[in-house]
Amino acid sequence: MWPNMIILLLLKLASSVTATTAVTESSSYCIFNGKTYLTEELLVDNCLNLICVGDTWYPTGYASSTCSMCSLRNDPHFTGFSGLTYDFHGILEYYIAMNIDTYGVTGDFYQCNALASCLDIITYKDGVDTMITFDKDDGNTILVNGDPFTVTNVVQNVESADGVVHPVLAWKQGLCIRVVGTRGIALSFCIHDMYVWAENAILGDLDGLCFGGRAFGAANPKRNFQKLPVSQQQINEWGESLLVSGNIIGPLETTTAVSIPGTCDAETEQDLLLQCLDLFSDMSFSQISLSHDLYQTAVGFCAVDLCLMTLSNATQTEIEAWKSTMVGMLENTMEVIAFTLPYR
Structure with missing residues (x-):
C-alpha cells in the first residue's frame, strides 16, 4: 500500500479536478473501459477507488461508500x-x-x-x-x-x-x-x-x-x-441450492456439505476464545480496529476452528500450522477494516 501521506496528497489533488477540465497537449491521462481520465482524477465506480497519476492507475487504498x-x-x-x-x-x-x-x-x-x-x-x-x-x-x-x-x-x-x-x-x-x-x-x-x-x-x-x-x-x-x-x-x-450447474462429480466427491460434529462445551469454548485473543494480541493494530465487529468476528471464527480441530483429534503440529494461517488472514481483515470497509 502507498504510504498514507502520499495517498492523502493524491486524494487532495483529485478533489480539485472538475469534469470541465480540458485535456491539453501536455496533459497526462489514463484510459479505462474506453473512457479517458485526466491525471489526478479518480476512478470510483467500481468500489475499490483508483487514481490516475501521469498515465498510470494507482490504488488509493480506499473503497467507495456506495x-x-x-x-x-x-x-x-x-x-x-x-x-x-x-x-x-x-x-x-x-x-x-x-x-x-x-x-x-x-x-x-x-x-x-x-x-x-x-x-x-x-x-x-x-x-x-x-x-x-x-x-x-x-x-x-x-x-x-x-x-x-x-x-x-x-x-x-x-x-x-x-x-x-x-x-x-x-x-x-x-x-x-x-x-x-x-x-x-x-x-x-x-x-x-x-x-x-x-x-x-x-x-x-x-x-x-x-x-x-x-x-x-x-x-x-x-x-x-x-x-x-x-x-x-x-x-x-x-x-x-446455489451449486453451479455442470459440476463434474468425481468418485470421492459429493454435492453435500461436509458434516460438522458437535460443539465444544462452554468452558472449552471460552478457553479457545482466550487462546485466539492471545494469538492475535501481538499484532499491531489501532484500538478502533481491535474494537470493530469484524475483528471480533474473526476471533470467533478462530475459536470455532480450534474447537473443530480439537474434536477431530488434530495434532498439535496441525493446530499450530492453522494458527499461523489464521494470523495471515487476520492481517488481510485488519487492512480491510482500516481502509476498504464501506460504511453501512
Whole structure:
C-alpha cells in the first residue's frame, strides 16, 4: 500500500479536478473501459477507488461508500453483504455473488480436511468476453480466458492470448490479488480468504452464498456482523441450492456439505476464545480496529476452528500450522477494516 501521506496528497489533488477540465497537449491521462481520465482524477465506480497519476492507475487504498462488502475465509466462514455471519462447508462450485451466468463471482471449494471445505479456485466474470480465475496454488498469476497473466504491484489491464486487452484492472495488494471491472464488482483474493465489494445499486440483481440474510428474510443487524439466526441444516440446504450447474462429480466427491460434529462445551469454548485473543494480541493494530465487529468476528471464527480441530483429534503440529494461517488472514481483515470497509 502507498504510504498514507502520499495517498492523502493524491486524494487532495483529485478533489480539485472538475469534469470541465480540458485535456491539453501536455496533459497526462489514463484510459479505462474506453473512457479517458485526466491525471489526478479518480476512478470510483467500481468500489475499490483508483487514481490516475501521469498515465498510470494507482490504488488509493480506499473503497467507495456506495458499495457493500462480503467475505469468506477458510474453512469457510462467511460475512454476508447484510452484515450477518454463517458457515457453509460445501464442495464443488457455488455462486458467491452472481447475476445468473452473466457476471459476478463463483467459488470452487474442496474438502481440505475431515471437517471442512476450503477455497480452491475463484472465478471472476466481468462479461461474456472476460473470465478471470484465481488458484490457491499461485498467488501471483491469474488466468484470463484460460491464459496465464502475471499480476504485479503495478495496476495493469489484464490481457489474454495475442495481447487482447480486457476492461479489468488487476494488481497485488500485499499477498492478495485485487481486481476491478466494469460491472460494479471488485474482488480481493488472498489464497485462504477472499473479499467481494459490490455497488449497492446492483445487489438486488445478484445471488449467491454472500446473501444469507436475504435468503432467510433476516433483517440487517443493528450492529455489523452478527450470527445468522437460522439452523446449520437450513444454511446447508440453501447453500446446496446455489451449486453451479455442470459440476463434474468425481468418485470421492459429493454435492453435500461436509458434516460438522458437535460443539465444544462452554468452558472449552471460552478457553479457545482466550487462546485466539492471545494469538492475535501481538499484532499491531489501532484500538478502533481491535474494537470493530469484524475483528471480533474473526476471533470467533478462530475459536470455532480450534474447537473443530480439537474434536477431530488434530495434532498439535496441525493446530499450530492453522494458527499461523489464521494470523495471515487476520492481517488481510485488519487492512480491510482500516481502509476498504464501506460504511453501512
